[in-house]
Amino acid sequence: MARHPLEEILHPRAIAVVGASDSGGRGSGFLTPLRDLGFEGQLYPVNPKYAEVMGMKAYASVKDIPGVVDYVISSVPASQVLGLIADSAEKGVKAIHLYTARFSETGRKEAVELEREVLRQARKAGIRLIGPNCMGVYYPGQRISFSGGMPTESGPVGLASQSGSAIHEIVALAAERGLRFSKAISYGNALDFNECDYLEYFAQDPATDVIMMYIEGVRDGGRFFDVLRRTTAVKPVIIVKGGRGKSGTRATASHTASLAGSMQVWEAAVRQGGAVSAADLDELVDVTTALRYLPPITGRRVGVAGGSGGSSVLAADLCEEAGLDVIPLPPEVREEMKAKGSPIWDWIGNPADMSIRIDRSFDTGDMLEIMARSPSFDLLIVFVHGHFHRDHGRVSAEAFLKEYRLDELNDRPVLVVLEERHRGGDGGDEHAWVEELMDEVRARLAAAGIPVYPNIGRAARAASRLIDYYQRRESR
Amino acid sequence: MARHPLEEILHPRAIAVVGASDSGGRGSGFLTPLRDLGFEGQLYPVNPKYAEVMGMKAYASVKDIPGVVDYVISSVPASQVLGLIADSAEKGVKAIHLYTARFSETGRKEAVELEREVLRQARKAGIRLIGPNCMGVYYPGQRISFSGGMPTESGPVGLASQSGSAIHEIVALAAERGLRFSKAISYGNALDFNECDYLEYFAQDPATDVIMMYIEGVRDGGRFFDVLRRTTAVKPVIIVKGGRGKSGTRATASHTASLAGSMQVWEAAVRQGGAVSAADLDELVDVTTALRYLPPITGRRVGVAGGSGGSSVLAADLCEEAGLDVIPLPPEVREEMKAKGSPIWDWIGNPADMSIRIDRSFDTGDMLEIMARSPSFDLLIVFVHGHFHRDHGRVSAEAFLKEYRLDELNDRPVLVVLEERHRGGDGGDEHAWVEELMDEVRARLAAAGIPVYPNIGRAARAASRLIDYYQRRESR
Numbered sequence A, B: 001m002a003r004h005p006l007e008e009i010l011h012p013r014a015i016a017v018v019g020a021s022d023s024g025g026r027g028s029g030f031l032t033p034l035r036d037l038g039f040e041g042q043l044y045p046v047n048p049k050y051a052e053v054m055g056m057k058a059y060a061s062v063k064d065i066p067g068v069v070d071y072v073i074s075s076v077p078a079s080q081v082l083g084l085i086a087d088s089a090e091k092g093v094k095a096i097h098l099y100t101a102r103f104s105e106t107g108r109k110e111a112v113e114l115e116r117e118v119l120r121q122a123r124k125a126g127i128r129l130i131g132p133n134c135m136g137v138y139y140p141g142q143r144i145s146f147s148g149g150m151p152t153e154s155g156p157v158g159l160a161s162q163s164g165s166a167i168h169e170i171v172a173l174a175a176e177r178g179l180r181f182s183k184a185i186s187y188g189n190a191l192d193f194n195e196c197d198y199l200e201y202f203a204q205d206p207a208t209d210v211i212m213m214y215i216e217g218v219r220d221g222g223r224f225f226d227v228l229r230r231t232t233a234v235k236p237v238i239i240v241k242g243g244r245g246k247s248g249t250r251a252t253a254s255h256t257a258s259l260a261g262s263m264q265v266w267e268a269a270v271r272q273g274g275a276v277s278a279a280d281l282d283e284l285v286d287v288t289t290a291l292r293y294l295p296p297i298t299g300r301r302v303g304v305a306g307g308s309g310g311s312s313v314l315a316a317d318l319c320e321e322a323g324l325d326v327i328p329l330p331p332e333v334r335e336e337m338k339a340k341g342s343p344i345w346d347w348i349g350n351p352a353d354m355s356i357r358i359d360r361s362f363d364t365g366d367m368l369e370i371m372a373r374s375p376s377f378d379l380l381i382v383f384v385h386g387h388f389h390r391d392h393g394r395v396s397a398e399a400f401l402k403e404y405r406l407d408e409l410n411d412r413p414v415l416v417v418l419e420e421r422h423r424g425g426d427g428g429d430e431h432a433w434v435e436e437l438m439d440e441v442r443a444r445l446a447a448a449g450i451p452v453y454p455n456i457g458r459a460a461r462a463a464s465r466l467i468d469y470y471q472r473r474e475s476r
Helices: A005-009 A031-037 A078-091 A110-125 A164-176 A193-204 A221-232 A246-256 A262-273 A282-292 A309-322 A331-339 A364-373 A388-392 A395-400 A431-448 A456-474 B005-009 B030-037 B078-091 B109-125 B162-174 B195-206 B222-231 B245-256 B263-272 B281-293 B312-323 B329-338 B364-373 B386-393 B396-401 B430-445 B454-474
Strands: A014-018 A042-048 A071-074 A095-098 A128-130 A136-138 A152-161 A183-188 A212-214 A237-239 A276-278 A301-306 A379-383 A413-416 B012-016 B041-046 B070-075 B097-098 B129-130 B135-136 B154-161 B181-186 B210-217 B237-241 B277-278 B302-305 B378-381 B414-418
Touching: A005 A128, A005 A193, A005 A388, A014 A031, A031 A042, A071 A078, A078 A095, A078 A110, A110 A128, A128 B154, A136 A164, A136 B135, A152 A164, A152 A193, A152 A282, A164 A183, A164 A212, A164 A282, A164 B312, A183 A193, A193 A221, A212 A282, A221 A237, A221 A262, A221 B364, A237 A262, A237 A282, A246 B312, A246 B414, A262 A276, A276 A282, A276 A456, A282 A456, A301 A309, A301 A456, A309 A379, A309 B162, A309 B245, A331 A364, A364 A379, A379 A456, A395 A431, A413 A456, A413 B129, B005 B129, B005 B195, B012 B030, B030 B041, B070 B078, B078 B097, B078 B109, B078 B386, B109 B129, B135 B162, B154 B162, B154 B195, B154 B281, B162 B181, B162 B210, B162 B281, B181 B195, B195 B210, B195 B237, B222 B237, B222 B263, B237 B263, B263 B277, B277 B281, B277 B454, B281 B454, B302 B312, B302 B454, B312 B378, B312 B454, B329 B364, B378 B454, B396 B430, B414 B454
Parallel strands: A014 A042, A014 A071, A071 A095, A095 A128, A152 A183, A152 A212, A212 A237, A237 A276, A301 A379, A379 A413, B012 B041, B012 B070, B070 B097, B097 B129, B154 B181, B154 B210, B210 B237, B237 B277, B302 B378, B378 B414
Antiparallel strands: A136 A183, B135 B181
16 A cells, blocks of 8 residues: 555655744644744744744745754734745745645635645645645654643543634543544644545554544545545544534634535435444544444444432433433342342343432442343443542542442443532532542543443434444444 | 312412431431422321421321322332322311322333332322322422422423423523423323423413423323313423433433334424424524513514624524524615714624724614514514623623613613633633623623523524414414
8 A cells, every 4th residue: 555645744854834933823733832842843934034043043935944844833914924935945845834824715815716726836845735724743652732731641542623713622532531642633724635635544544443424515526535434444433513503504614614415415425435433522532532442333222320319211212312221130130139138139220320229239330240240231321420439538548439339340341431520609618629530530430441421312423333333343 | 161170289279298308318308308399288298207307297098188288299209109099088188299200211011010000090080190200399489399499489491301300400401591380290100190281381470471291101191182272372381301212212211111103203293283392402402492572473583793703604504504693784784884983884784793884873773673673573682781881990890781772662672692612721710700791791681571592593493483483373
């Protein structure tokens, strides 16, 4: 297989940041994270106004840089981009990331024309473009990032997004679940490299196991769905489509100048392409979390444990509404409970409402263990909550999690519901430590590769989408 | 109008807690919050095993208490309840709250029969029952609560719930939004007082403006929908139905022995009754928050401001999917922006993507102010987020909120989206202060009576349900 053109571009020996300054904002915004993360290649600020930027020697033009330059980040105004391309061509630059915006997304005629000319000149010069109107590349393995505060560790999730702010949000949401990225690329107006190229790149990238996309418009539908179908045969692809309705379509036009097209056609094509649709960024991360941590599951029979009273009843409803099969508690589970002397063996159901326990001798961990041994369930969902524990004073995250014995169920797919609730009352100090405890519990679960959700509805929908994906893959 | 029978019962002169002990758990669980909250009537622990409970003189039987006793809380085993009713009858008790469970919800024949006998004996004695199998009454104005950590302030929300754990969850979720309760009553198996009585009580209660219900089964459908229709003409009622599917119906049977019935019939009846349905407790609180703080709105034209890039595009989609009308930015708004010299007046749309601003001279607050002056919008939704501010170091909640000038839009209905996100990266200290800041911002908004939502989808759905309610009420 030929090497993907993005592969070389994503491994630059040197990066020039054009428009760099000490003034704060985006002028220094691209330079700072590259320096702070410790990008190992050469870094060159370019700005004719300064002799130095952030303590580094600044150059008046890309052409003046003494060493080789493969990759240019442009934050100059749109009017200066054609000049930058000419300079970069002379210098032998391979790719320009155009943070520069105010092109076709403004809807203004002269900006649309300028964008076309930018592409024409870049092609003539043999320079590839990321953007314009985008944040560019976050690649922790190469210590490349477009902003501070991003995780420095790599992981197996690849992300291509037309929106840069969406990348910030997705990476933050994903981090709570312990998800890390191989690369995340914001590609804006998709003038040169487009959704097809990024998908194709992640498809062949051995460091990427799961692919997330945020797409406002597809530049090349035929090629996209062809690549999609080939990719989903080996890796899950989860897509949020921005611009689904008439107002959203208007919004995509002014955001990335994308043409959204019919939603029915889109949904059918995504399904046929074997990908998973998500409605928003929360759902995108929810489904990716399940696909990252859980094995292939093609059955829908779910066992639910650990809720209490009303939450068990609603858990049954929400699981069923998400498309899972909340089977009655299987006889083998009842028999084992009876053999263990549980006084509620004939009464408890699925969901297993643990609030009906007479004493603490049979806890949620016991229930889960028995459920995990039953061949009747395809997956389990467990409520992990601090509710009962609050009465017993502060406990460690380790002690708290011990009751659930989640590490002993490794071979069974388990999703955890850990509610994020702030305790509303006059809790005072208790409030603070319960929050801390829950944060630590969440972090431990994420570190252990257990998918965590803030409520049962989101857990059930994520599980159901995962099953959709594997069922479709199996039926090919 | 005759005084509602619950009115007297909810204002007891003295409460006896039968089964009280120092042993922790529920034995002391009912006594502790009554004492800690400072219930002003007499409090009597009853337990033949002890001379004293929690430093108070304990009585062997309700009959032995010297003073008057109106209200009894029972945590004795089911087998002792008939005896308790006999003793209470002698003592002239008006109502018993049966925390005691293990009745019909066990599905066991003898328990079902015992429950029937309990009702028969209570009726004979003229004693009314709350429960069995429930947590009973939280009534902050009378300093009555069934657990610690509940808010001590009252508010205009009434809540009747078959599940006690649901009350804990709802009160905690509601507190984050600044919602307080007139009374919240957990009523379990609804043996005597049932959903009709509680709804009727809240309908006539002058301290209650909005009513929430969590219902697993309706004991008296004809009366319920009659009361519902009369109530919703004057106060909104928001209902979560537990036991919607076949597995949920099984779960309600073992939780509160309710028979769930057909969901289609239910949904139609609730709509005809003028009430609002919610799928889960989050949505229940979301919709109640809107109904509590916003004026009647019957139009669907929404203006959205403050998002950036992808979040604006998805905001348009999610608002439209929730049933709101995301109109194009009206000409009068554009004209005013132009007059103010905003360079993006011809480009910006609705949602107003504030990330396209060239500088900080025209901020989200300016945009909101202009939108609020336009007669084309029925309501506004604003993204309030700390994203941009993180780069500028720590700010106060007051300074943070100043940009949005929400207090100057008082006459216009506004919903706020404040994302709850944990910042995932290596944020360290920044992470902590951003969380603190967001908590304080959330608390200030709630205190100011501004409805806050963790994402645009939930804000849009809550607004749409509110509009449904007022549209139906108007068309009667």
